[in-house]
Amino acid sequence: MLAAKSARGLVAPAVLLTAGVFLAPFLLLLAMSLWSQPPGSLMLDVTPTGEHYRRITTDSYYMTGLARTIWLSLATTAICAALALPLAWWIVRRAGRFRGLVLAVVLIPMVCGALLPTLGIVNLIGPLGVLNGTLKSLGLIDRSWKLLGTQAGILIGLVHAFLPLMVLPLVAAMDRLPRDAEGAAMSLGARRRAVWTRIILPLCAPGLLAGSALVFCATLTAFVTPLILGQGKIPTFATMAYQQASLVLDWPFASALAVVMLAILAAIGALGWAIRQALPGAAR
Amino acid sequence: MTSPHVQIDGVAKSYGGAPALRDAAIEIGEGEFAALLGPSGCGKSTLLRILSGLLEPDRGRILLGGEDITRLPAWDRDIGLVFQNYALFPHMTVAQNVGFGLEMRRLSRGETRTRVADALAAVGLTGFERRRPAELSGGQQQRVAIARAIAIRPRLLLLDEPLSNLDAVLRSSVRSELRELHDRTGITTVMVTHDQSEALSIADRVILMKEGGVVQAGTPQEIYRHPANAFAASFVGSPPAALFALPPPAAAEAAGWQPGASSRASTAARAAMIAAPASAICASSAPCQCGSRISSFRSRLRSRIAFS
Structure with a gap:
């Protein structure tokens, strides 16, 4: 058995790394959000002030952006759940030998990063893109659907990017469904609807919850997708923080925006944990 | 009924x-x-x-x-x-x-x-x-x-x-x-x-x-x-019935197997052929050459013969 001392030695590199590249910047971020930057200067004034938070909560530009970001996240989560439930069911129950292939296709957006798929979607939904081109040549529409630079366009991109985060936990949950549970329910008089609402969905709830938390958090902090598909017309919290940090160079204010985002993530995490505890069978 | x-x-x-x-x-x-x-x-x-x-x-x-x-x-x-x-x-x-x-x-x-x-x-x-x-x-x-x-x-x-x-x-x-x-x-x-x-x-x-x-x-x-056939006989009973390809009648007789020695099969036949006493079964996989001799004592044994 390892002595406590050498065990600590084994953990040390990971702890040091975490402390150095995560904890320290995080604390700096928290501190910086309370600093200020006098107008016209790049020097930081380290006298603590809540001015940035006041500005975020009172300026309608930021509050609208915050509301829009949360709305986009909720909508993406809901759409992903609606798409992923049947998809995961199909993968687990019907795909058979195509299961690996289908899972790989679903995972592709995750492995190629955010930029490439997003640019691909620009080609699909742009005014001269595949979608509008096809619909126009079929004579179904006269003028292009305006998707680029709208919330709908961003939603398409976000759903595409984060669908795997919903599908994977659901597939894992559905794989663990007890065999024959549906058959047992049906033999006891449950119609398909009752089988889903009373058996399948409750048993998949942990997977659905995990997927929802992942998609919501990923969407809330998504940067590339809203930036490109929003064409700069639809500011979200992440693009606002980017603006402040990289264009305005107001790091303290950008830090405050980031802290607000992190606070929302923490709240979502706590909420998810609370729901998980309340789920039947959570004790094990 | x-x-x-x-x-x-x-x-x-x-x-x-x-x-x-x-x-x-x-x-x-x-x-x-x-x-x-x-x-x-x-x-x-x-x-x-x-x-x-x-x-x-x-x-x-x-x-x-x-x-x-x-x-x-x-x-x-x-x-x-x-x-x-x-x-x-x-x-x-x-x-x-x-x-x-x-x-x-x-x-x-x-x-x-x-x-x-x-x-x-x-x-x-x-x-x-x-x-x-x-x-x-x-x-x-x-x-x-x-x-x-x-x-x-x-x-x-x-x-x-x-x-x-x-x-x-x-x-x-x-x-x-x-x-x-x-x-x-x-x-x-x-x-x-x-x-x-x-x-x-x-x-x-x-x-x-x-x-x-x-x-x-x-x-x-x-x-x-009364198993209906060779499969039934082999599947049911503990231990399951021993089935064997019935030897040509001559060999059977040489082994002391007297067709019709008893209307219910001899003790030897019962033990050798099948656990269920009232049946005798020929489960030869080759075309069976037991011929008419078998069929004559099959009826005496009140058994059924399954040619597989």
Whole structure:
């Protein structure tokens, strides 16, 4: 058995790394959000002030952006759940030998990063893109659907990017469904609807919850997708923080925006944990 | 005889071209305990799923109490089904599991509580209402599954390999308990098993199946004493009947085997040929050369000869 001392030695590199590249910047971020930057200067004034938070909560530009970001996240989560439930069911129950292939296709957006798929979607939904081109040549529409630079366009991109985060936990949950549970329910008089609402969905709830938390958090902090598909017309919290940090160079204010985002993530995490505890069978 | 409670009429089912059931015809009387017996792949489980309504047959009819239920969905059949792996709902308590079928039938709360208590009492699990399946032993889980199936007061109870997941000690006690439960409730019961001793010891009637068809149906006594063919003889009995290619008549005689030495076969023949005393079977895989000699003493032995 390892002595406590050498065990600590084994953990040390990971702890040091975490402390150095995560904890320290995080604390700096928290501190910086309370600093200020006098107008016209790049020097930081380290006298603590809540001015940035006041500005975020009172300026309608930021509050609208915050509301829009949360709305986009909720909508993406809901759409992903609606798409992923049947998809995961199909993968687990019907795909058979195509299961690996289908899972790989679903995972592709995750492995190629955010930029490439997003640019691909620009080609699909742009005014001269595949979608509008096809619909126009079929004579179904006269003028292009305006998707680029709208919330709908961003939603398409976000759903595409984060669908795997919903599908994977659901597939894992559905794989663990007890065999024959549906058959047992049906033999006891449950119609398909009752089988889903009373058996399948409750048993998949942990997977659905995990997927929802992942998609919501990923969407809330998504940067590339809203930036490109929003064409700069639809500011979200992440693009606002980017603006402040990289264009305005107001790091303290950008830090405050980031802290607000992190606070929302923490709240979502706590909420998810609370729901998980309340789920039947959570004790094990 | 009044019309049978369960009538399986020319039911066939194949999976991707491979037949699992070929025109099976079975009748089960009201209140009977029947066993579908056969090796794996004989179609017995397929038949059970078709009876329960979870699987639709390609051809044929299923009648329950004279009513054609072939196209009736599983949830309208009132047939209790106990799976081999029990298939309890892990997110529900024992009481919720047992009460599930009653909830689907929209029974009142009080009625549900009474029936759940009765069903749990019938399987000896009173006091386990609030437990969850994961907190129970395998044997207890099975009792919950049985209680859940009988709580709906089914017209037919189906048991899929009920003893296969139990240890040897439990197996013999559950065997007699299943029989007692059946005798007490009077529910017509069909059990699927691959274990002939299980089938013979528990059932009123054994339906022996092979390759998707019924080989023989009858009381355990009939199956054991008068196996219909070589397969029946080899599958039933403990130890199973020793089958051997009958030697040419000359060799048989040289071995001291006197055709017609006794109207019921000699002691030697009985021991050598088959455990079931009233039958003699030639199971030669080559074209049998036993010829007329065999057939003459076959009739004396009142046996059947299966040329395979």
